[in-house]
Each structure stands twice: as structure tokens, then as C-alpha cells.
Amino acid sequence: MIKKELGLxxxxxxxxxxxxxINPAFLSLVxxxxxxxxxxLFGVFALGEGLVIITGGIDLSLGAMxxxxxxxxxxxxxxxxxxxxxxxxxxxxxxxxxxxxxxFLITRLKMQPFxxxxxxxxxxxxxxRYYTSDSTRGFGYGDEAGALSNIASGNVAGIPNTFILLIIxxxxxxxxxxxxxxxxxxxxxxxxxxxxxxxxxxTNVVIATAYIISGGLAGVSTVLFVFYTNSVSPSSFGNFYExxxxxxxxxxxxxxxxxxxxxxxxxxxxxxxxxxxNLVNILGIPNSLNFAVMGTVILLGVLxxxxxxxxxxxxxxxxxxxxxxxxxxxxxxxxGASPRGADALPARTGDQA
Amino acid sequence: xxxxxxxxxxxxKSYPGVRALDDVSLRVRRGEVLGLIGENGAGKSTLMRVxxxxxxxxxxxxxxxxxxxxxxxxxxxxxxxxxxxHQELNLFENLEVAANxxxxxxxxxxxxxxxxxxxxxxxxxTPLLERLGADFAPETLVDNLSIAxxxxxxxxxxxxxxxxxxxxxxxxxxxxxxxxxxLLEVIADLKAHGIAVIYISHRLGEIMTCADRVVVLRDGRxxxxxxRDELSHAAMIRLMIGRDLxxxxxxPQRSPQPGGCNIVGLVTSAFPDRQIDLSVRHGEILGLAGLxxxxxxxxxRAAFGIDPLLGGEIRIDDAPIRVASPSDAIRQxxxxxxxxxxxxxxVLELPVRENVTLASLLNYARMWLVSGADExxxxxxxxxRLSIKAxxxxxxxxxxxxxxxxxxxxxxxxxxxxxxxxxxxxxxxIDVGAKSEIYALMRELADQGVAIVMISSDMEEVIGVSxxxxxxxxxxxxxxxxxxxxxxxxxxxxxxxQALETVEAAAP
Numbered sequence: 001m002i003k004k005e006l007g008l009x010x011x012x013x014x015x016x017x018x019x020x021x022i023n024p025a026f027l028s029l030v031x032x033x034x035x036x037x038x039x040x041l042f043g044v045f046a047l048g049e050g051l052v053i054i055t056g057g058i059d060l061s062l063g064a065m066x067x068x069x070x071x072x073x074x075x076x077x078x079x080x081x082x083x084x085x086x087x088x089x090x091x092x093x094x095x096x097x098x099x100x101x102x103x104f105l106i107t108r109l110k111m112q113p114f115x116x117x118x119x120x121x122x123x124x125x126x127x128x129r130y131y132t133s134d135s136t137r138g139f140g141y142g143d144e145a146g147a148l149s150n151i152a153s154g155n156v157a158g159i160p161n162t163f164i165l166l167i168i169x170x171x172x173x174x175x176x177x178x179x180x181x182x183x184x185x186x187x188x189x190x191x192x193x194x195x196x197x198x199x200x201x202x203t204n205v206v207i208a209t210a211y212i213i214s215g216g217l218a219g220v221s222t223v224l225f226v227f228y229t230n231s232v233s234p235s236s237f238g239n240f241y242e243x244x245x246x247x248x249x250x251x252x253x254x255x256x257x258x259x260x261x262x263x264x265x266x267x268x269x270x271x272x273x274x275x276x277x278n279l280v281n282i283l284g285i286p287n288s289l290n291f292a293v294m295g296t297v298i299l300l301g302v303l304x305x306x307x308x309x310x311x312x313x314x315x316x317x318x319x320x321x322x323x324x325x326x327x328x329x330x331x332x333x334x335x336g337a338s339p340r341g342a343d344a345l346p347a348r349t350g351d352q353a
Numbered sequence: 354x355x356x357x358x359x360x361x362x363x364x365x366k367s368y369p370g371v372r373a374l375d376d377v378s379l380r381v382r383r384g385e386v387l388g389l390i391g392e393n394g395a396g397k398s399t400l401m402r403v404x405x406x407x408x409x410x411x412x413x414x415x416x417x418x419x420x421x422x423x424x425x426x427x428x429x430x431x432x433x434x435x436x437x438x439h440q441e442l443n444l445f446e447n448l449e450v451a452a453n454x455x456x457x458x459x460x461x462x463x464x465x466x467x468x469x470x471x472x473x474x475x476x477x478x479t480p481l482l483e484r485l486g487a488d489f490a491p492e493t494l495v496d497n498l499s500i501a502x503x504x505x506x507x508x509x510x511x512x513x514x515x516x517x518x519x520x521x522x523x524x525x526x527x528x529x530x531x532x533x534x535x536l537l538e539v540i541a542d543l544k545a546h547g548i549a550v551i552y553i554s555h556r557l558g559e560i561m562t563c564a565d566r567v568v569v570l571r572d573g574r575x576x577x578x579x580x581r582d583e584l585s586h587a588a589m590i591r592l593m594i595g596r597d598l599x600x601x602x603x604x605p606q607r608s609p610q611p612g613g614c615n616i617v618g619l620v621t622s623a624f625p626d627r628q629i630d631l632s633v634r635h636g637e638i639l640g641l642a643g644l645x646x647x648x649x650x651x652x653x654r655a656a657f658g659i660d661p662l663l664g665g666e667i668r669i670d671d672a673p674i675r676v677a678s679p680s681d682a683i684r685q686x687x688x689x690x691x692x693x694x695x696x697x698x699x700v701l702e703l704p705v706r707e708n709v710t711l712a713s714l715l716n717y718a719r720m721w722l723v724s725g726a727d728e729x730x731x732x733x734x735x736x737x738r739l740s741i742k743a744x745x746x747x748x749x750x751x752x753x754x755x756x757x758x759x760x761x762x763x764x765x766x767x768x769x770x771x772x773x774x775x776x777x778x779x780x781x782x783i784d785v786g787a788k789s790e791i792y793a794l795m796r797e798l799a800d801q802g803v804a805i806v807m808i809s810s811d812m813e814e815v816i817g818v819s820x821x822x823x824x825x826x827x828x829x830x831x832x833x834x835x836x837x838x839x840x841x842x843x844x845x846x847x848x849x850x851q852a853l854e855t856v857e858a859a860a861p
Contacts, residue, residue, distance in 0.1 A: 180721045181714045188711055192700040197659065198691055199712035199765065200680040259702065 004253045004305065008268045011301070012275060019279045026282045033158060035274050040162030041228060042244055043270040045221040047166075047173050048214030049245035050266040054177075054190045055207045056258025057106060057113035061098070061120030062218050062245060066238030067128040069094050069222040074137040074232055077145050084145035092219040098124070099215020103208030121242070128234035138231030145227075152227035162224055166267070169217070174263040186210060191259030248273050251298050253305070272297070355383040358517055358549055359433065364413035366399055366573075373399040374410070375573040381518055384547040386540060388564030390554065392593055392785055396573040397553050401520050405437055406430035434517030438507040438524055444495050451478040451491040454510045481509040485539055501532035508539065519543065520551045525559060529644050530849065537563050555811075557586050569593055601792055601817030606800045609634035609820070613804040614687075614773040616656065618665035623651035624828025625663055631823055631830055633773070633804040638795055640819030641808045642844050648828040649808045650692055653775040657689040658682040669772060683712060686772030690762055690779055692808075694755075698762040701751040705743050706732035708750050709764045716769075735764030739794070756787025763794065771798065777808045792818050812841050826850040 020027040045062050052059045069091050076087040098120065105116045139145075154161050177183035185206045188196040197203050226232060252269030254261030276297055280290050358381050366374040374396050381387055391397050402408045403415070409424035416422075417433045425433070437443075444453050451474040452459075460477070462470035471492075478491035487505045495503060504524060511519045521540075525533045540550050540563050554560055560567060567579045569592040577592040613634035620628055629652055633639040641649050654660045656667055658676040666673050669685060676682045682689070691697035699708050709732045710717060717727040732746045739760040743753055750761055759779065766774065776795065780788045795818065799805050809815045815822055822834045824847035832847040843853055 175722070179723060181718045181723055182721060184707065184711075184714055184723060188700050188703065188707070191702050192696075194697050195700050196711070197679060198657075198689065198697045200678075200683040201711070202678065202680060259700075 005262060005264045005268060008252065008265060008272065008301075012268060012272050015272070015275060015279065019275075019282060023282050026279070029158075031278065031282070033155075033160060035271075035278050036163040037160035037228075038274045038277075039267075039271050040160055040164070040166040041221070041224055042241070042248065042274060043166040043267055044162075044169060044224065045214070045217050045241070046245040046248040046266050046270045047169060047263065048210075048217035049242065050249040050252065050254050050261055050263070051173070051177070051186065051210040052113070052214045053246070053249050053254040053256060054186055054258060054261050055210045056190045056193070056256075057207065057210070058117060058246065058256070059102070059211065059214050060114065060117040060242050061102065061124060062214070062221075063238035063241035063243075064121040064124035064128070065095065065098055065215070065218045066222045066225055066241060067232065067234050068124040068131075069219060070226050070232040070237055071128050071132050071137050071234050073222060073226055074139065075131075078137070078140055084148045087145070088148060088223060091222055092216060095215040095217070095219025095222065096212055097215070099212040099218070100208065102215070103211035106211065107204035107208045125234070128237075132234045134235060136231050136233035148223070149227045152224050162228075165220075165224075169220075170263050170267050173213075177263055182206070182209070187259050189258075244270075244273060247294065247298055251301050355385065357382055358417075359435075360416040361400075361404070362414045362416060364400070364403060364410045364415070366403065366408065367411045373573050374403070377413075377570070377573070377575050379568060379575070381549045381551065383517070383549060384544050385565045386544055386550045386552055386563050388552050388554070388560040388567035389570065390557070390560060390567060390589060390593055391570035395570040395593075397570055398522065399573075400570070401437070401522060401551070401553070404430065404435060404520065406435075431514060434515060436511030436514060436516035436519050438504060438511065438519060438521045444503055444506060446496040447494070449492050449494055450482070450489065450498075450506050450509075451475045453495055453506055454478050454481070454491075454513050456510075477513065478509060481512050484512070484542075485509060486535070499532075500527045501529070501535065504528075504536065505539075508543075516548065518549045518551065520553070522553045523555065524552070525554065525556060527645055529646065530845075533559065557589050560584070560589070561586070601789075601814070603793070603796050605636060605638075605796070605820060607636065609637040610802060611635075612670040613637075614806075615668040615671070616652075616665070617668065619652065619655060619662060619667070620664035621648065621651040621655045621828070622660055622663060624648050627828030628665060629825075629829055631806075633806050635772075635802045635804050636799050637820040638799050638805045638807055638818060640815040640822040641806055641825065642810075642812075642815045642822055643825035643848050645810060647825040647848065649825050650777055651828075652825070653689055653777050653806070653808060656682070656773075657687060657775065659689075683769070686770055687775075688766040688769075688771050688773070689775045690759075690766065690777060692777040692781070694759055694762050698765075699750050699758060702749055704747045704749055705736065705741065705753070705761055706746040708761050709735050709746075709768060712765050713769050731768050732764075735761075735768055738767070739764050740790070754784070754787075756783040756790075759783055759787065759791065763791070767798075771803045773804045773806070774798065775806045775808065778810065779807060780809075780811070780814060812844065815844060816841065824848050 016026070025031060049059055049062065072094065073087055073091045076082045076090060077084060102116050102120055105111045106113050151161060156164060177186065185196065185201050188199070188201065189203045189206045193203050196206075225238065229237070248269035249261060249266050250256065250269070251272055252261065252265030252267070254266065273294060276294050277290060279285075280287065280293055285293065360381075361377060361379040364374055364377045365372065377396070377400060379400070389397055389400075399408070403410050406425035406427040406429055414421045414423065415425055422429070445456065448456070451471065455474045455477075460470045460473045461467045462473065475491040482489070482491060482505070485505050485508060487502065487509070489498060489502055495506065498506065508519065524536060528536065537559065540552070543550055552560065552564060561584050564584065565581050567584060567589060568575060569577045569579070569589065571593060579588060579592070611634070613632060616629060616631040618628045618630060627648070629648070631652070641652075643649050651660065655662050656676065658678045658681050662676065667676055668674065674685050676685065676687065695701060700711065706728060710728050714723060714728075717724050717731060729746065735741070736743060736746055741753070741757050741760045741764065743757060750758055753761065779791055779795070783791070795805055795807065807819060816839050820836065822839060822844060823830050824832050824834070824844055826848055827850065831850055832853060834843055834847070838853070846853060
């Protein structure tokens with residue numbers, strides 16, 4: 001499966017090289033660091049979306065969650081003047097809770113993920129707009145959360161903290177998904193929930209946990225975005241961001257049918273999306289074509305992947321056929337002298353006469 | 354002799370590495386019922402696919418009405434009057450009966466608009482249903498029909514295209530006894546109307562009842578043909594497997610030990626007004642027979658914690674245990690090898706290794722991180738012990754044969770400590786060799802003290818493998834037979850809810 005990530009990595013490098021050759025500004029340090037920052041911002045919640053997609057579900061509510069949690073976060077800091085560690089904690093808990101509620105509705109009440117999170121999208125967005133009377137919230141002139149702001153939008157040796165945070169979270173989730181028991185269960189549940197249940201796996205908990213993780217990461221992303229834009233206008237903040245996450249995950253090899261995908265793939269997918277956006281600007285392609293370019297690349301990527309998989313499946317099927325041939329020969333040979341493994345057969349006939 | 358409807362001559366079909374059909378010849382006459390038997394993988398389905406135009410033969414000729422074809426297309430086959438009643442029914446549950454009968458060739462009306470004329474289709478289907486003795490209307494949604502009724506829809510569909518040959522592939526595998534009888538009557542009626550039927554079945558009793566002639570396939574070749582007066586179970590089985598079937602039974606090495614699993618007054622959601630009492634001792638194989646839908650699978654699902662228990666309790670060695678979920682059951686050593694291994698037993702796209710360790714992964718993990726080395730060791734051990742034929746433990750299960758897939762399911766449980774194991778149709782769709790291996794394995798487990806419940810609809814298996822047989826009827830256990838009382842007759846009586854006659858009469 002690592003092949004897929006390799007292909008994506010190569011694609012990323014090739015596109016970057018071509019863009020860099022046409023316009024060297026693409027490879028300037030400033031531009032690269034700017035992209036790194038955006039990759040960090042958009043990568044964090046794409047990781048959560050990826051986990052949800054691996055369960056075979058989808059989370060459409062992320063962007064609206066940013067808006068709701070964002071206005072609450074700013075309000076806690078500015079209006080209520082709560083110390084930032086508590087405000088941060090509140091936002092993280094808020095994200096986990098919303099994820100938990102969605103997970104509960106999906107697993108316990110057996111509602112469809114698309115519906116639950118679509119309603120979540122509408123409700124959170126509406127709540128954010130009502131809460132603020134549709135007015136933009138921003139920080140005053142004070143340094144309500146100076147320390148946190150420095151962390152969220154700062155850098156270490158020039159590398160944006162958002163990017164560093166993405167790498168750390170990706171490493172943690174990478175271990176969780178690819179090395180831990182939970183990760184194995186997640187793939188099993190995504191591929192065949194019933195067989196997972198018949199193997200004693202509490203599939204409801206496994207699935208709900210994915211939504212909770214996604215909600216928690218949405219909380220983290222909210223804080224990052226708030227300090228990136230320094231204000232939240234509830235009707236537009238985070239609009240469509242869940243679609244970026246879904247696109248990144250799908251581009252990174254997650255199948256919407258569930259059970260497929262990797263953390264590395266999701267990170268690479270996010271990076272590719274940001275590179276594409278950046279390339280549109282750098283190459284002077286009309287900005288209005290931004291989405292069209294993104295859509296085309298995803299479409300081609302998924303199409304290529306499908307073709308490759310179909311070829312692989314054909315190969316496997318042929319290998320399988322070739323193997324069943326000798327086994328049917330064995331059955332036929334059973335009344336002969338001494339077939340291999342005949343000692344295991346209770347209904348032997350050769351020596352009865 | 355009646356007119357020959359069609360003839361297959363010297364048909365062969367090769368796939369890379371396999372010769373699925375090898376010089377098969379077959380003739381079907383007007384108004385005859387041709388039984389086609391053979392073990393799984395003998396080539397029956399491939400042959401029928403050739404006949405239906407789904408696949409092209411590599412060699413040979415299909416002769417219909419004096420014309421030779423090197424191959425046929427599906428529409429040519431349909432025009433020649435060849436119709437299928439599929440093993441897995443190919444109906445649209447969301448559409449009504451009439452719409453299903455005319456699917457793909459809807460009757461149109463409404464002038465230039467060419468709208469579907471439902472009334473006309475229903476009117477055409479009504480007499481067909483009457484002729485088949487079906488008691489549902491053409492506007493019934495297929496979703497509301499039983500499997501037997503759906504079969505009637507398929508047959509009605511065949512009649513509606515004026516089929517001259519109807520191919521039925523395992524038509525009775527999910528039918529009750531009375532439904533089976535009904536189907537056999539329909540076949541007799543078709544025959545009387547000059548329609549030929551190719552009847553593919555593993556149920557030799559039905560073949561004996563309805564076939565005029567039986568063709569036996571083995572390993573892609575025709576190995577024999579039996580005329581009506583030559584038909585007998587023994588003759589057919591001899592041809593199918595090329596050897597005499599000896600009794601499958603291997604007696605236990607030691608007598609069952611006291612203790613075991615007691616199911617007391619268990620109520621399942623499938624039959625909320627019935628109670629099940631059943632006991633299986635350590636070291637014995639208890640066969641659980643009954644008609645399809647008698648509540649055997651519901652019992653296993655409830656005991657394994659998949660479905661809720663509505664009442665009663667489960668005791669192991671007289672200690673009541675709580676089973677609210679499969680993980681509770683697994684903790685108690687109660688395992689289930691489910692009926693549908695592809696759907697419930699395996700994650701087909703995952704490798705052998707991950708399937709084997711799926712249920713016990715926490716045992717090979719430290720702080721929730723999987724130890725690759727431990728996991729591989731366990732998987733390799735199971736592959737060796739069960740002689741699973743797979744090129745490597747990292748091979749996806751989907752590429753293995755049915756028998757080897759089933760062994761992977763077993764490996765999943767045997768890597769832990771079983772105390773009570775439920776096997777639900779453990780050898781369905783598995784070749785003869787793998788079957789015997791699975792029987793040997795069940796016996797080995799029993800001899801190690803595991804209490805085994807084997808749900809099976811295969812009479813030969815129930816009688817041949819079990820130490821005792823419990824029979825279920827409509828949601829409760831209608832009787833338990835000891836080995837001396839074993840007979841197909843006794844099992845069937847209990848399965849149909851009748852009492853055993855007397856001990857003397859029951860044990861001839």
C-alpha cells in the first residue's frame with residue numbers, strides 16, 4: 001500500500017519542480033514557509049476527517065464547527081476575560097463533545113453519517129450566527145491570549161508552528177492508526193463491520209471514537225485558524241473547509257467506502273492541495289479557476305488510482321485461479337495411493353479393503 | 354424419443370492454470386428433467402454459464418435446432434428459450450412482481466411517450482402465477498415475498514419468455530420441506546408441458562424424485578450418466594467423488610466429561626414466545642438439525658452475544674455467565690463460526706495474518722501497540738496447524754479458496770482458548786477434502802474437551818459427524834437423538850414437529 005503514497009509523493013515533487021521551473025518564486029523560502037503554514041492549518045483537521053472516512057463515514061460539519069467554536073473561543077477571551085488555558089480547554093472539550101454527539105447518533109441511533117454531520121453543519125453554523133447576531137468577532141487591542149497567539153502563529157527557526165504541530169499529530173495518529181490495536185480495528189470495521197462485530201470488536205465504540213478524535217482535532221484547528229485570521233465572521237469562517245479535508249483524504253488514498261487510507265497519504269494529499277492552490281496564484285492562472293484546477297487534479301488522481309487497483313485485482317484473481325487448480329487435482333487423486341495430507345482425513349478409503 | 358432441444362458437444366473451457374471444463378457433452382430433450390450433480394468446483398456452474406451465453410467455451414460446439422454455434426451471446430441463449438432460476442435470486446426487491454418478470458423488456462404504452470404499461474404487464478403475469486399455484490398478486494413488492502415465492506417469480510419470468518429449458522441451480526437450498534415439495538410439483542407440471550428442466554442440486558433425494566436422467570460431473574469432465582432406473586444415492590455419490598462414501602463418523606477418544614454448556618429457557622428475538630433448552634457436554638459434538646428458519650442460527654447468535662437474550666440463561670459448568678456482547682462471549686471462551694464466512698467471518702480484503710488475530714489482537718499488544726513478531730508467530734502457527742493453503746500470511750483472504758477461507762475463520766478462534774464452539778454450517782460451499790479436514794478438526798477439539806455445537810442442514814453431516822443430535826422446530830428443541838437412534842427419518846420427523854414414534858420403531 002506504500003506504493004500509493006510513493007506515487008503521490010512523486011506527483012507532488014514533479015508538480016513542484018515544474019511550477020518552480022516556470023516561476024522560481026514558487027521555490028522561494030517565503031513561499032515555501034507560507035505553504036507550510038497552510039499545510040499545517042489544513043492538515044490537522046484533515047487527519048480527523050481521514051479517520052472518519054476510514055470507518056466508512058464522513059464528517060461534513062468541520063467548517064461550521066470552526067465557526068461555532070471560534071466565536072465561543074473569542075468571546076471567552078474578550079468578553080468574559082477567561083485565562084487562555086481555560087478557553088483553550090473549553091474549545092477542545094467543545095470539539096470532542098460535538099464529535100461525541102455525532103458519533104453517538106451515528107452508532108447508537110444508527111443514523112447515516114452524511115445526514116448527521118450535514119445537520120451538524122447547519123446547526124453549528126446557525127448557532128454561531130445567532131450567538132453573535134451575525135457580527136464578526138475579533139480580538140480587541142489587548143493581548144488577551146498573547147502567549148497562545150505566539151504559539152499558534154509563531155515559528156521555530158522559521159518553520160511555522162502549525163506545520164510542526166501537524167507533523168507531531170501525524171506521527172501520533174500514524175502510530176495509532178498503523179501500529180495500535182485501535183487502528184487495526186478501525187480498518188476492520190471500515191472494511192467489514194459485521195465481521196468485526198463477530199470478532200468481538202465493539203464496533204460502535206471504534207466508530208464513535210473516530211468522530212470524537214475528528215471533533216477534538218477540529219477544536220485544535222479552530223484555535224489555529226482564529227489566530228491565523230485574528231477574527232471570526234460567523235457566516236463565512238471555515239466555509240467549505242470540510243470539503244478540503246475530504247478532498248485531501250481522498251487524494252491521499254482514503255476510499256469513501258471505508259477501510260482504506262493512511263496518515264502519510266492524508267498529509268501528502270493536504271500538501272498537494274495547497275501546492276495546487278499556490279500554483280494557481282504563482283503561475284498567474286485566473287484565481288477563479290482555483291477550484292476547477294483542484295477538482296480536475298483530484299478527478300484524475302482518483303481515476304488513475306482506480307485503474308491501477310483494477311489491474312492489481314485482475315492479477316490477484318489470476319494468481320488465485322492458478323492456485324485452485326492443483327487443489328482440485330488433489331481431491332481427484334484421493335482414491336489413489338497416498339495423497340499428501342491424507343492422514344488428516346477421517347474418511348479415508350484407500351486402506352479399507 | 355422426444356425431440357432433442359439442444360446439444361453440447363465436446364465443450365471445454367480453460368482459464369489460465371485451470372481446465373474448468375474438459376470435453377463435456379450434454380443433450381437435453383423436450384420435456385425431460387435432467388439432474389446435474391457434482392461436488393463444488395466440478396464445473397456445473399461453468400457449464401451452465403456456457404449454456405446461458407455468459408462465457409464462451411474454449412472448444413466445442415453448441416447445437417440448437419440444427420445450427421452449430423461456437424459460442425452464444427446471452428440474448429441468443431434467451432431467444433433459444435434457455436432460462437435460469439438463479440441460486441442467488443436475481444430479482445429487484447424494490448420492484449413489484451410484474452415489473453420483475455418483464456425487467457428489460459417492459460411493455461410500453463402511452464403512445465409517443467412510451468410509458469411503462471403496468472396494467473398490461475400485470476394482466477400478462479396473473480395467468481402465469483395461477484399456473485404455478487402462487488398465491489400472491491402481480492403487484493406485490495418482491496421485498497415482501499419469501500424465498501420460495503421469489504423462485505416462483507423467476508419461474509414465471511422463464512415462462513413469460515416461452516422458455517423451453519429452465520435451468521435451476523440449487524433451487525431448494527433455502528426452502529422448507531413443504532416449499533420444496535411444491536417446487537417439485539411445479540417441475541412435474543413444466544415437464545408435462547414439454548419444458549425441459551436442468552436441475553442442479555446437492556440434495557440427492559430430490560434428484561431421485563424428479564430426474565429422468567442424471568449426468569455427473571467431476572473435475573470438469575462428465576464421469577457418468579445414470580438413467581432413471583439406475584438412480585440410487587450410492588451410485589450417484591460413487592460417481593461424484595469417485596469412491597465409496599464411508600461413514601464420516603470418528604468416535605470420541607474418551608467419553609464426554611461431565612459439565613459443559615447448559616442453555617436454560619433461552620428466548621431469542623426470532624421466536625419471542627418460545628424457550629430453548631439445550632445442553633452440550635465437554636468433549637462431544639452436538640449436531641443441531643432442523644429446517645431452515647427453525648431458530649438454530651438465532652440460538653447461536655444469541656449465545657454469542659450478537660442478538661440480545663430476551664430471557665433464560667447460559668451456564669458453563671453450572672456457573673451462569675453473562676453474555677451481552679460478542680466480547681463477553683469471547684472472554685468466556687464461547688466462539689461462533691458464522692454461517693456466512695464472507696459476510697460475518699472474515700474481512701476479505703485484509704491479509705490472513707490480520708484475520709487470524711482480529712479477535713485476539715490485544716493479546717499480542719503491549720500498551721495497545723501491536724507486536725508484529727508475536728502476531729506473525731501466531732498467524733504462522735495457525736496456518737501450519739490447519740494446513741491453510743496460502744502463499745504467505747500476508748496474502749489477502751479474498752484470494753483463497755472457500756475451504757481455506759473457512760480454515761482462516763477457525764484459526765481466528767483456535768489461537769485462543771475455546772470452551773464452547775458453535776459451528777454454523779461449517780462446510781457449506783467447501784470441497785470434499787477441506788470438509789474432512791474440518792470434521793477431523795472438530796473431533797480433535799472435542800477430544801481436547803471443547804463442547805461443540807454443529808448447526809447443519811446437510812443430513813449426511815449431521816448423522817455422520819455428531820455424537821448426539823438435537824433437532825429444532827419453530828424456535829424450540831423438539832428432541833435429542835442418541836447415536837443408536839440416528840436416522841434421516843427420525844431427524845426429519847423431529848424437524849417437522851412430530852414426536853418420535855417409539856424407541857423400537859425409531860431405531861431400525
